Structures are given as structure tokens and as C-alpha cells.
Amino acid sequence: MSGGFNLSPYFFNFNRDQSRLTMKIEFILNGEKVAIEAPEDAMLLWTLRERLNLTGTKYSCGISVCGACTVHLDGNAIRSCTTPVSAIVGREVTTIEGLSKNNEHPLQLAFQEEQVPQCGYCQSGQIMQAASLLKENPTPTDEQIIQYMDGNLCRCGTYTRILKAIKKVVREGQS
Amino acid sequence: MENSTKGISRRKFLATAGGATIMIGGFYLFPGCRQNVGKALDESEPIEKEVTVWVRLMSDGQVIIYTPAAEMGQGSMTSVPLILAEEMDADWSKVKILSSPVEAEIYGVGWYPGGAKNMTTAGSRTIRSYYQLMREAGGQIRRALLQHAAEKWEVDIQELTTQPGMVVHAASDRKMTFGEIADFGNFEKLPDMSEVVLKDRKDFRLIGKVMPRYDIPAKTDGSAIYGMDVQLPGMMYGFINRSPVHGAKPELTNEEEIMNMEGVKSIVKLDHGIGVVASSVEAGLKAKGKMQIKWSKALASSHNSDEDLSAYTPNGAQEENQEGNVESALKTSDKIHEAILTNKYVYHAQMEPLNAVVSVAPDKQSAELWIGSQAPDGAKAVVAETLGIDQKNVKANQLFLGGGFGRRSLSGYAAECAALAKSVDGPVKLIWTREDDVSYGAFRPQVKHFLKAGVDRNGRITAWEHTAVGPGGGLSSGGAGISHYDIPNIRFNRKDIDHGIRTKHWRAVGHGPNKYAVETFIDQLARNYNKDPFLYRREMMQGNERARKVLERAAEMSNWDPNPKDGKAMGMAFADRDAFSCGVAQISLDRASGVIRVHQYWCALDSGVVVQPDNAVAQVEGSVIMGISCALKEQIDFQGGQVAQSNYNQYPLLRMSEAPETIEVDFIDSDEAPDGLGEAGLPAVGGAIASAFAALTGKYLYDMPFTPERVLKVLKT
Known part of the structure; x- marks a missing residue:
């Protein structure tokens, strides 16, 4: 399993669509400076996935109601x-690829220990959402966790385990 | 890649698989896996030996096991190899799992004696189908390893035992690792199955123990590769506008405009839609959005699901099954009770919309497919058919599935992708948008259930008749059976209605709707005669001890109480989707808003030997949550044959704040052969909630889903 951040093999050849109106975009991606060309109306999701080959971030609804692309x-x-x-x-x-070097962020470990993922497709989004919460508030109550995580859908129904895993990190962070 | 699969039977590969020349390659589910299977590249590389089509042994002790099943969240990627590793006595920490080649003749199983071999992962069949086969395959390899050690040490094979990853000669205190045996071993000829002794359950080291799932680490760092994630050099993107009404044929009226759009490579006219291949996702989506298509009329145009459902009658239904004589038993019964229940169409809503990648060779005579499919062999076949080439010239690569639930055993999306890829030079990734996935979904059918029970003076059911009316044919038949209850006269009738729409298996298939209807009605009968719904069922389960124990266990786990307490009430329902299962839901109701909340849920099951206990619990937790989602929220409507919903905002799924606070799951300890458990927990959910609602309000929920609007309406009756 490859953890951490790898440059796409197409990193310097991403601009498959030369003819379109593109803009140059410079930003920091997982700690590294990157510069890409992309159509100005391109969404970050598809740019991450199809131009930068960071496919851990998932497409599911496209309208901000499921959280898989978090x-x-x-x-x-x-x-x-x-x-x-x-x-x-x-x-x-x-992105999920840059959250930790070796799949070792406390949330990643807790999700493994609690055996949270089933199909796994929503889990990058779940973990990124939870990581943002714990950064904001390392000691959330159950209600605060649930409220914060409520925009992330999981069709396999791993909610009870997600909650357990997040609470485990909160608990261990306190001790 | 070459595949030589001719004439390999299960017996043969078990007996002599070393002789079979099957090249195993394939696209790996995890990046970074070794792809140069075959000979060691240099001396520092471990030697790799093919023992059978299932197993390769490395001289450094690693064991590669091929898994034939789709991994869509149900965990069989771990459990199938684990069964083999158990009998082989492999060291689990040294096992590497790879997806098997898509070769049904080698890796598939028939679903009934003499049935065609297939690689379809569906119907909770994987462990049932592969349990004995994997045990034998593992036992045979263990025997071969013992033979090799016996020959090397020149001792009687009877003096040898195995420990994980090694053969042991206790008398001389010697050990030989499987890696060492791989180094010198010759597996051309394997022991005959008559020499193979399988383990006793009490000696299991892996089966029945809590083992982490193999796929989970790759699912916490984004490295697991799903169909949607495949990246190939020069890859283009395909999108399709499909018939809004099933069966309608398209006519594109602005072809030139679309063709002239930036990034558009080709337009592909399909029977059911118009496809476009473009150089980027953005260009493809833009072209998809700009297409102007005239659609022909189709049968489905007249389907309005609500109106049609209310107009269904049982007249003219065909009898599918009868035990005893329902007609005469109804006549002699003390009283006849009747109820009509309905359930709506539901959508799979798997988190990963359908997609596939196909690359067609420049001469159009061969192709490669990358897909997450519940039926990769079927997908491979339709790609070949679409391209007009032989299947042996298609290489199929199975990837992780971002959910399946029955949707991904249809192969249409592979055929679509092949048609698009054929139109260009270079690989094409076909992406269904979520809107495509909903509006061109294939749904669990809506059903109207007409139930009738003849009851004696004590409230005991003497005759039972269930008539299910709706589209989808046999999809609505499963789960109507109630032979676990001691009811002497039972009849099930079906009336199939063709609305010209797509219907499909959905997790637990007919059991979902039928168990909801059956159990809600039984619950009502119990209450009509002032009986505790648990005791009422138990009285009727005297003839089926296995079922009764599951019922009793659920009552025990939940501390069953038929009386509401502090605004909360319990309800119970029983189901027999593969494993027996009994669910107890504890709910509360906000009478002002009509919102039902499930606070706690208990589920007892008997599914025989449980291979992976923690994963089994996770499957039941998941199916309970999916069941609650379905019972409380989910519905697809057709208006003029068009699906009214288009995305999760209109087809809401259960969210974390709506999930039960606790879900307790317990499996009855059993030596029986494993039965399916990935769907087993789901069908009882609707009935259990309706039962709890009745305990709380004295009213019945006859129409699923139990949306707040409907609940408010029921409360007013």
C-alpha cells in the first residue's frame, strides 16, 4: 500500500486539453508548491483526480450533498x-494522500482499528471531514461530532463505527 | 496477456493445477504490488512457485492467494482467502491477496449442481459457494507441503504436523518453513483429494477469529483503486445522455454543434442514448449538457408510479406456491383478517457511480477492460460482443467496487464503455454522473401486498394467503415464504405488471418488501388478539428450533418489552434471507413532525459457521442502517415514465444523526455450513419499526417508506 504523496506520472503532462481556455493555477498541494493549467471553470475534484492523479478524493454527487470529495x-x-x-x-x-506520511494520522489508525470502511468509497471524505473537526476542536462532544459529520453519506452504513473511531481519537488525545 | 483455460475442471485444478499453464497477471487493487509474476528477476528476488491456480508460494515465505469475488464492502476479499489459508495453515501475516483473473471456468462456481460457472458476486453467495472449495484447495496444498517435507527429511508423513507457515517434525525437533519448501518444491503433481484431511472446527486458527480485513488500510489513505480511479496515458472521457424514459430511442439534432465543441473527439449513437468522448471531464460534461435529443415514445411513458400502485388489484394473480389447502382452511377459520401494504421503488445509491475504462487496440481486434463489477465475466462478455471479437481477446481487470448492492451485476456500463472506446484511438473512461446513476437506475420494484389470514378462536393462524402485485417478476417473490412458522395452509400469488421500466435486485431483493408486509401483518394479528408479538411468533415456531432460537435470542438481547416506556417502544420482526435473523427496533416518535427515530437496534442471527466474526457484525450493522434508510426515507417515483429524483438531495439516505445510537448483533454459535449474512439483517427492519410504531400509537404503517408526511397522515386516522 502506498501511503504519502506521490507525483503523478503525468504530472508534467497533465494538460490534455490544450485547446480550451485554460488558466495557470499555482497552489500548495499536500505541502508542495504546484503549478497547473486547467480550464478556469474546472472543479478542484476533477483536477485533483484526473490532472494530478490524486484519486483518493472521490466523486459521488457533484453537488456538495454527500461529502465523498472532502x-x-x-x-x-x-x-x-x-x-x-x-x-x-x-x-x-x-487531500487524503497528504493527511499523513504513512497512513498514520490518529484518525487513519482509529479507522483501521475499529475496522470502519466497508466499500471504502466515502471513507477518504469521512476521514478528511473528521480531521478538520478535530483540528478545530480536539475535544468535541458526541453531538458536536455527529453534527459535523452529518454531511458525509455512507451507503454501507458505517456510521456507528465512524463515530466510535472518532471518539477513540478524542479520548486518546485527552489522556 | 495469454489465458489458457481450456478444459480445466475443478477436480483437475485441485488435483493437478500445477500442470495448468495459466498466466496470472491482472491489474492490482493496490498500487505498488509486484506485477512481474513469473521468474525471479535476479538472485536477490525470491523464487515464486505456482502451486495451484489459487496459490503462489514465494521462497521468502510469502503466500499469494487469488480471490475470485468482487470486493464491494462485504469483506469477502479477506474471508475467501482466509478459508484457504486456514486449511493450508498459512501464516496469515505473510499472505498477500490479489484479485483473480476474470476466468469463470477456473475461478467461478455454479449456483446449483450442474449450473454454469460464473464469477457473479451476489445474493450473499460467496462464502456459501466457496467455503468447501477453498477448504479443499487449502487442504490439498497443506498435504503437498507435508509430502515435500516428508521426502526431504525421509520420515513418515504421519509424523509431521503443520504450524502457521511451517511443517514440524516433533520427534526430531525440526521445522521447515513453507518458503523453504517453495525453494525446492515441485508442485507439478498434487496429492489426490482422497489423501486430504480437513481440520476440525476446534482446530481453526483463522476461521471464526477476529481478523482485520485485508483491504482496510488502503481504504484509509486513498490508495485503494476503484474503477473510477483508473488512470491510463492518453485516456479520454466518455459521457452519455440516456433515455429519460426506458426504451425511448434518441435522435441527436445538433450533432455538428457538439462535434465542433472544444475537446470533443467523437459522438457515439447508441440504442438508448447518445455518447460523447472528450479530452477532459470538463469538455465531456459540457458536451453532454449541450446535446439536444429528440426521444421516441416508449411503453414506460405512461407509467405514473403512485397512480399505478394505488390501482393494482389482486385479480388475475397466479399462484406460485401452495402448501395445504388455503381455500378450505379459510372457510373453516373462525375469522378472516386482511391487510394491504405497499412499498415504493428504491435505488441502490452505491457511493461510486457506475463507470468503466476500456482500451481497444488500434486494429480493433482486442481490448482491455478495467471495471469494478459484481459480474466481471459478464462485463468481459459484453465488451467482446460490443466489439464483435472473441472473449479470449478481452482482458478484464477487476477493481474495488464503491458499493454494489445488486446494481453492479448488470454489465450494460461495460458495453457502453466499449462502444465509446471503439470510436477513438486510446483508452476511454466512461463516467456516469450521479444524475445518470439515479435517472438510469434499475430499481427494486414497488409492490402492493394483499394479505389474508384465517385465524382460529385463539388467534392462531390456520390459513395464510399473500398476493404480491407489481413489476419485476421474480424479484418480488423471494422472501414471501414463511415455512418457519407452523402454519398448515399457505399460498403465495404473484401478479406481474409490465410498466416497461428497469427493475433489479437490491440488497436482500424480495425479502425486503415481503418481510415488511408479512411481519407487519403478523404483528397486527398478535395485537388483535392481545398477544405479545414475540410470544405469538414463538408459539408458531415450535416446529423450527433453529428459527425459534434466533427469535428468543433477539428477545433476550433486547430485554424485550412489548409495552412502551418513556415515549419509546420496541418492535420485532423475523426474516429468513439466507440466515435466520430477528430484529428488534426501539423507536420514538415526534408526533408534531411525524419523524420516527430508531434509537437502538438488536439483531440475532444464525448463519452457521461465521468465517470473520467482526466483519459479519459490520455487515449486519450496515444492513440495518441501509434497512432503516429504506424504511424511513427512500423512494423513487416515476412520472410519465421518468424518474422524478436525480441526486441525493432528492433521494436522501440515512445520515449519521439519524442512525441508531447502538446496534447490537449476535450470531448463534453453530457448526452448520456457512450461510449468507450480508443481506440477512436488512429485511426485518421495516417490520420491526412498524411493530414499534404500533406499540407506541396503536396504528399501523401500511406504506413504506414511513416518511414524516405519511406518519402524520396515519396518526390522523
Whole structure:
């Protein structure tokens, strides 16, 4: 399993669509400065996935109602499916691939220990959402966790385990 | 890649698989896996030996096991290899799991004796189908390893035992690792199955123990590769506008405009839609949005689901099954009770919309497919068919599935992708938008249930008749059976209505709707005669001890109380989707808003031997949550044959704030052969909630889902 951040093999050849109206976008991606060309109306989600080969961030609804595409923008959880690339210029984007070096963020470990993922498709978004919460508030109550996580859907029904895993991190952070 | 699969039978590969020349390659589910299977590249590389089609042994002790099943969240990627590793006595920490090649003749199983081999992962069949096969495959390899050690040490094989990853000769205190045996071993000829002794359950080291799932670490760092994640050099993007009304044929009226759009590579006219291939997602989506299409009329145009559902009658239904004589038993009964219940269409809503990648060779004579499919062999076949080439010239690569629930056993999306890829030079990734996935979904049918029970003076059911009316044919038949109850006269009738729409298996299939209807009615009968719904069911389960124990266990776990307490009430329902299961829901009701909240849920099951206990619990937790979602919220409507919903905002799923605070799951300890458990917990949920609602309000929820508007209406009656 490859953890951490790898440059796409197509990193310097991402601009498959030369003919379209594109803009140059510079931003910080998982701690590294990157510069890309993308259509100005391109969404961050597809740019991450199809131009930068960071496929851990998932497409599911495209309208900000499911949370599968959650990444951090300047440390806060956002939905990348409705965030145009023009909005990230000069800012810091963190994806699941950049959350930790070796799959070792306390939440990643807790999700493994509690055996949370089933199909796993929503889990990058769940973890990124939870990571943003714990950064904001390391000691949330159950109600605060649930409220914060409520925009992230999971069709496999792993909610009870997600909650357990987050509470475990909160508990261990306190001791 | 070459596949030589001719004439390999299950017996043969078990007996002599070393002789079969099957090249195993395939696209790996995890990046970074070794892809140069075959000979060691240099001396520092471990030697790799193919023992059978299922297992490769490395001289450094690693064991590669191929899994034939789709991994869509149900965990069989871990449990199938784990069964083999158990009998082989492999060291689980050294096991590496890879997806098997898509070769149904080798890796598939028939669903009934003599049935065609297939690789379809559906119907909670995987463990049932592969349990004995994997045990034998593992036992045979263990026997081969023992033979090799016996020959090497020149001792009687009877003096040898195995420990995880090694053969042990206790008399001389010697050990030989499987890696060492791989180094010198020759697996051309394997022991005959008559020599193979399988383990006793009490000696299991892996089966029945809490083992972490193999796929989970890759699902917490984004490295797991789903169909949607495939990236190939020069890849283009395909999108399709499909018939809004099933069966309508398209006519594109602005072809030139679309073709002239930036990034558009080709337009593909399909029977059911118009596809576009473009150089980027953005260009493809833009072209998709700009298409002007005239659609022909189709049968489905007249389907208005609500109106049609209310107009369904049982007249003319065909008898599918009868035990005893329902007609005469109804006549002699003390009283006849009747109820009519309905359930709406529901959508799979798997988190990963359908997608596939196909690359067609420049000469159009071969192709490669990357897909997350519940039926990769079927997907491979339709790609070949679409391209007009032989299946042996299609290589299929199975990837992780972002949910399946029955939707991904249809292969239409692979055929679509092949048609798009054929039109261009280079690979094409077909992406269904969420809106596509909803509006071109294939749904669990809506059903109207007409129930009739003849009851004696004590409230005991003597005759039972259930007539299910709606589209989808056999999809609505499963789960109508109630042979676990001691009811002497039972009849089930079906009336199939063709609305010209797509219907499909959905987790637990007919059991969901039928158990909801059956159990809600039984619950009502119990209450009509002032009986505790638990005791009422138990009285009727004297002839089926296995079922009765599950019922009793659920009552015990939940501390069953038929009386409401502090604004909360319990309800119970029983189901027999593969495993027996009994669910107890504890709910509260906001009478002002009509919102039902499930606070706690208990589920007892008997599914025989449980291979992976923690994963089994997770499957039941998940199916309970999916069941609550379905019972409280989910519905697809057709208006003029068009699906009224288009995304999660209009088709809401249960969210974390609506999930039960606790879900307790317990499996009855059993030596019986494993039965399916991935769907088993779901069908009781609707009935359990309706039962709790009745305990709380004295009223019945006859129409699922129990949305707040409907609940308010019921409260006013």
C-alpha cells in the first residue's frame, strides 16, 4: 500500500486539453508548491483526480450533498466537487494522500482499528471531514461530532463505527 | 496477456493445477504490488512457485492467494482467502491477496449442481459457494507441503504436523518453513483429494477469529483503486445522455454543434442514448449538457408510479406456491383478517457511480477492460460482443467496487464503455454522473401486498394467503415464504405488471418488501388478539428450533418489552434471507413532525459457521442502517415514465444523526455450513419499526417508506 504523496506520472503532462481556455493555477498541494493549467471553470475534484492523479478524493454527487470529495483548503474541510480551481490560487490544499506520511494520522489508525470502511468509497471524505473537526476542536462532544459529520453519506452504513473511531481519537488525545 | 483455460475442471485444478499453464497477471487493487509474476528477476528476488491456480508460494515465505469475488464492502476479499489459508495453515501475516483473473471456468462456481460457472458476486453467495472449495484447495496444498517435507527429511508423513507457515517434525525437533519448501518444491503433481484431511472446527486458527480485513488500510489513505480511479496515458472521457424514459430511442439534432465543441473527439449513437468522448471531464460534461435529443415514445411513458400502485388489484394473480389447502382452511377459520401494504421503488445509491475504462487496440481486434463489477465475466462478455471479437481477446481487470448492492451485476456500463472506446484511438473512461446513476437506475420494484389470514378462536393462524402485485417478476417473490412458522395452509400469488421500466435486485431483493408486509401483518394479528408479538411468533415456531432460537435470542438481547416506556417502544420482526435473523427496533416518535427515530437496534442471527466474526457484525450493522434508510426515507417515483429524483438531495439516505445510537448483533454459535449474512439483517427492519410504531400509537404503517408526511397522515386516522 502506498501511503504519502506521490507525483503523478503525468504530472508534467497533465494538460490534455490544450485547446480550451485554460488558466495557470499555482497552489500548495499536500505541502508542495504546484503549478497547473486547467480550464478556469474546472472543479478542484476533477483536477485533483484526473490532472494530478490524486484519486483518493472521490466523486459521488457533484453537488456538495454527500461529502465523498472532502479535502482541506487552508486546513478547513471543503467539498472539492463544487470548488472551482480559480478559488484555490495561492492556497493550501490537503487531500487524503497528504493527511499523513504513512497512513498514520490518529484518525487513519482509529479507522483501521475499529475496522470502519466497508466499500471504502466515502471513507477518504469521512476521514478528511473528521480531521478538520478535530483540528478545530480536539475535544468535541458526541453531538458536536455527529453534527459535523452529518454531511458525509455512507451507503454501507458505517456510521456507528465512524463515530466510535472518532471518539477513540478524542479520548486518546485527552489522556 | 495469454489465458489458457481450456478444459480445466475443478477436480483437475485441485488435483493437478500445477500442470495448468495459466498466466496470472491482472491489474492490482493496490498500487505498488509486484506485477512481474513469473521468474525471479535476479538472485536477490525470491523464487515464486505456482502451486495451484489459487496459490503462489514465494521462497521468502510469502503466500499469494487469488480471490475470485468482487470486493464491494462485504469483506469477502479477506474471508475467501482466509478459508484457504486456514486449511493450508498459512501464516496469515505473510499472505498477500490479489484479485483473480476474470476466468469463470477456473475461478467461478455454479449456483446449483450442474449450473454454469460464473464469477457473479451476489445474493450473499460467496462464502456459501466457496467455503468447501477453498477448504479443499487449502487442504490439498497443506498435504503437498507435508509430502515435500516428508521426502526431504525421509520420515513418515504421519509424523509431521503443520504450524502457521511451517511443517514440524516433533520427534526430531525440526521445522521447515513453507518458503523453504517453495525453494525446492515441485508442485507439478498434487496429492489426490482422497489423501486430504480437513481440520476440525476446534482446530481453526483463522476461521471464526477476529481478523482485520485485508483491504482496510488502503481504504484509509486513498490508495485503494476503484474503477473510477483508473488512470491510463492518453485516456479520454466518455459521457452519455440516456433515455429519460426506458426504451425511448434518441435522435441527436445538433450533432455538428457538439462535434465542433472544444475537446470533443467523437459522438457515439447508441440504442438508448447518445455518447460523447472528450479530452477532459470538463469538455465531456459540457458536451453532454449541450446535446439536444429528440426521444421516441416508449411503453414506460405512461407509467405514473403512485397512480399505478394505488390501482393494482389482486385479480388475475397466479399462484406460485401452495402448501395445504388455503381455500378450505379459510372457510373453516373462525375469522378472516386482511391487510394491504405497499412499498415504493428504491435505488441502490452505491457511493461510486457506475463507470468503466476500456482500451481497444488500434486494429480493433482486442481490448482491455478495467471495471469494478459484481459480474466481471459478464462485463468481459459484453465488451467482446460490443466489439464483435472473441472473449479470449478481452482482458478484464477487476477493481474495488464503491458499493454494489445488486446494481453492479448488470454489465450494460461495460458495453457502453466499449462502444465509446471503439470510436477513438486510446483508452476511454466512461463516467456516469450521479444524475445518470439515479435517472438510469434499475430499481427494486414497488409492490402492493394483499394479505389474508384465517385465524382460529385463539388467534392462531390456520390459513395464510399473500398476493404480491407489481413489476419485476421474480424479484418480488423471494422472501414471501414463511415455512418457519407452523402454519398448515399457505399460498403465495404473484401478479406481474409490465410498466416497461428497469427493475433489479437490491440488497436482500424480495425479502425486503415481503418481510415488511408479512411481519407487519403478523404483528397486527398478535395485537388483535392481545398477544405479545414475540410470544405469538414463538408459539408458531415450535416446529423450527433453529428459527425459534434466533427469535428468543433477539428477545433476550433486547430485554424485550412489548409495552412502551418513556415515549419509546420496541418492535420485532423475523426474516429468513439466507440466515435466520430477528430484529428488534426501539423507536420514538415526534408526533408534531411525524419523524420516527430508531434509537437502538438488536439483531440475532444464525448463519452457521461465521468465517470473520467482526466483519459479519459490520455487515449486519450496515444492513440495518441501509434497512432503516429504506424504511424511513427512500423512494423513487416515476412520472410519465421518468424518474422524478436525480441526486441525493432528492433521494436522501440515512445520515449519521439519524442512525441508531447502538446496534447490537449476535450470531448463534453453530457448526452448520456457512450461510449468507450480508443481506440477512436488512429485511426485518421495516417490520420491526412498524411493530414499534404500533406499540407506541396503536396504528399501523401500511406504506413504506414511513416518511414524516405519511406518519402524520396515519396518526390522523
